[in-house]
Amino acid sequence: MGFEAHKTFDARGMLCPMPILKTAKMIKEIEVGQILEVLADDEGAKEDFPSWCQQTGHEFLGMEEEEGYFKFYIKRTQ
Amino acid sequence: MGKKLFIMMLHGPEDPELATIPFVMATAAQASGIDVKIGFQGRAIVLAKKGCMEHVFAANFPPLKDLVDTYIDTGGEIFLCGPCVKSRNLKEEDFIPNAKIVNAPTFVNEVMNSDQVLVY
Numbered sequence: 001m002g003f004e005a006h007k008t009f010d011a012r013g014m015l016c017p018m019p020i021l022k023t024a025k026m027i028k029e030i031e032v033g034q035i036l037e038v039l040a041d042d043e044g045a046k047e048d049f050p051s052w053c054q055q056t057g058h059e060f061l062g063m064e065e066e067e068g069y070f071k072f073y074i075k076r077t078q
Numbered sequence: 079m080g081k082k083l084f085i086m087m088l089h090g091p092e093d094p095e096l097a098t099i100p101f102v103m104a105t106a107a108q109a110s111g112i113d114v115k116i117g118f119q120g121r122a123i124v125l126a127k128k129g130c131m132e133h134v135f136a137a138n139f140p141p142l143k144d145l146v147d148t149y150i151d152t153g154g155e156i157f158l159c160g161p162c163v164k165s166r167n168l169k170e171e172d173f174i175p176n177a178k179i180v181n182a183p184t185f186v187n188e189v190m191n192s193d194q195v196l197v198y
Contacts, residue, residue: 015140017106021148024109055110 003061003073005037006030012041012069019045020052027058027076034076035061041069049074082113084192086185090121091134097125098136100198101145108152115192116149117185118177119159123166126158126177150176157184 009026011019019040027036038049046063049072053060061073085104089096104114118126125131125142134142150156156177163169163179170179189195 015138017102017109017145018140020106021109052110055112 003035003037005073006034008037008039010039011045012039014040014042016042016044020048023049023052023074024056027074030076032076032078036074036076038072038074039069040072045070045072080111080113081194082115082192083107084115084117084188084195086117086119086189086195086197087122087125088120089198090124091130092121094134094136094142095139096198097122097134098139098142098145100196101142101149102139103196104154105145105148105152108149108154113153114149115155115157115188117157117159117180117188119162119185123158123162123168126156126173127168128172128174131174146174157188159185 007026007030009022011022014022019038019042023036023038030036050060053074058077059075061075063073064071085100087097087100091097100116104116107114125134131143131146157180158173158177160179160181
């Protein structure tokens with residue numbers, strides 16, 4: 001997909017709900033319009049990040065599947 | 079005004095999983111910008127005793143104490159059922175500082191002022 005992320009956050013190995021708690025903090029560390037890349041290895045994350053974006057209004061750009069983990073791309077909107 | 083979630087907890091340290099999950103939901107809701115308040119009734123009261131949460135661990139979840147600390151640091155409030163506190167011969171000073179003793183009218187008010195309620 002080739003999104004250019006301004007920050008990458010590695011949530012692999014974290015227990016629920018830590019990936020989303022940390023993502024909520026990390027997104028505040030980039031500017032509005034910039035992209036956060038999150039690495040996660042939990043199967044549930046494929047639903048979780050779009051859901052979190054739906055609640056917060058941040059834009060879910062997409063995900064990429066790697067060997068044993070996923071990459072999620074979220075654009076800060078506010 | 080942001081959205082509000084009220085969570086009523088009925089389980090205590092005897093069920094680590096059901097004592098932990100409400101705080102998983104609460105902190106996840108806070109991470110979505112939702113204002114959360116939690117009520118403890120029945121056996122859940124014991125959880126709020128000083129030194130109790132530190133010993134509650136559920137498989138595949140972070141330690142309860144870590145979640146509660148995050149919840150409080152993010153502005154979460156804890157309400158304790160007054161009659162349930164009395165039944166256990168406990169007093170305000172027996173509880174963690176952020177827990178407030180209330181009665182039914184406060185719970186009713188919090189529930190009615192919330193957008194959604196979860197009961198565990």
